[in-house]
Amino acid sequence: MDRYLVFGHPVRHSKSPFIHTLFARQTQQELEYGLAEPDVDEFAQALRTFFDQGGKGCNVTVPFKEQAFTLVDCLSPRAKRAGAVNTIKLTDDGVLLGDNTDGAGLVADLKSHGVTLADSRILLLGAGGAARGALAPLLAELPSELVIANRTHTKAQQLAAEFHDLGPVIAQTYEQLAGPFDLVINSTSASLQGELPPLAPALIHTDIAIYDMMYGASDTAFISWAKQHGARQTMDGLGMLVEQAAEAFTVWRGIRPGTKQVLRELKRNLGVI
Ligand code: ATR
Numbered sequence: 001m002d003r004y005l006v007f008g009h010p011v012r013h014s015k016s017p018f019i020h021t022l023f024a025r026q027t028q029q030e031l032e033y034g035l036a037e038p039d040v041d042e043f044a045q046a047l048r049t050f051f052d053q054g055g056k057g058c059n060v061t062v063p064f065k066e067q068a069f070t071l072v073d074c075l076s077p078r079a080k081r082a083g084a085v086n087t088i089k090l091t092d093d094g095v096l097l098g099d100n101t102d103g104a105g106l107v108a109d110l111k112s113h114g115v116t117l118a119d120s121r122i123l124l125l126g127a128g129g130a131a132r133g134a135l136a137p138l139l140a141e142l143p144s145e146l147v148i149a150n151r152t153h154t155k156a157q158q159l160a161a162e163f164h165d166l167g168p169v170i171a172q173t174y175e176q177l178a179g180p181f182d183l184v185i186n187s188t189s190a191s192l193q194g195e196l197p198p199l200a201p202a203l204i205h206t207d208i209a210i211y212d213m214m215y216g217a218s219d220t221a222f223i224s225w226a227k228q229h230g231a232r233q234t235m236d237g238l239g240m241l242v243e244q245a246a247e248a249f250t251v252w253r254g255i256r257p258g259t260k261q262v263l264r265e266l267k268r269n270l271g272v273i
Contacts, residue, residue: 005034008061023257057252072098082133087248103137105244117141123181126188127155139167191220204229213237
């Protein structure tokens with residue numbers, strides 16, 4: 001049977017096996033999908049061994065995405081732009097192809113929530129790996145402006161300069177931000193520590209869409225905060241998780257699974273509904 005898995009550390013709580021098993025059942029594909037948690041300095045060897053032993057493809061998550069970028073034989077254009085790889089496929093010619101489906105997953109999830117990206121003014125919080133992966137797919141949707149704000153301002157400036165050729169992207173400090181924005185995307189890891197990015201509450205209004213790439217059984221700190229300040233449309237990263245997986249599954253199997261039912265089952269599994 002064709003074998004796939006996700007590499008990460010820690011990875012025990014990953015929902016990827018759950019999601020891909022449902023995709024396989026739904027599309028009647030025969031495959032198995034597991035977990036691998038190599039030590040941080042043993043990822044390269046573990047990846048090689050997996051493919052030497054007949055593995056067909058894998059996902060890569062924290063903290064291995066940047067390293068995976070350097071280990072594959074060739075890169076998709078979107079992986080090259082993202083500077084990170086979250087999906088690897090062994091092609092029929094024996095080539096390890098590195099791809100990145102995170103940004104496409106974010107955009108697909110935003111669209112499935114009815115968020116309009118064309119001509120919208122987007123605020124992206126954070127300038128780490130998650131922000132970098134999101135920039136090209138967001139700019140491809142032709143927003144009127146995309147503003148990056150980051151605690152370390154120089155990192156936001158570097159990212160804006162790097163993606164400037166793709167669209168109207170600028171960097172501002174949190175203090176410089178002036179509304180109105182149509183959409184705020186939180187790509188920072190602040191919610192992981194229960195912290196908030198230092199965003200002025202005045203930037204939140206009833207018609208704004210709020211997206212937090214993080215997710216949990218209950219609202220993230222950022223989503224709770226935005227709701228308190230009047231945001232009516234809030235979304236967490238669970239949909240993005242399912243959509244990036246659907247995109248990876250399509251890369252591997254050439255068949256696109258439906259995501260709605262799988263997202264519902266995942267929410268049930270997490271106790272969200
Ligand atoms: P990821 O790959 O998930 O993007 P990362 O590359 O470590 O992770 O980036 C984390 C991002 O969250 C960074 O933009 C970081 O800001 P700095 O560049 O200043 O470190 C941001 N971040 C983390 N904790 C934060 C907090 N408490 N407030 C604001 N931003 C925070």
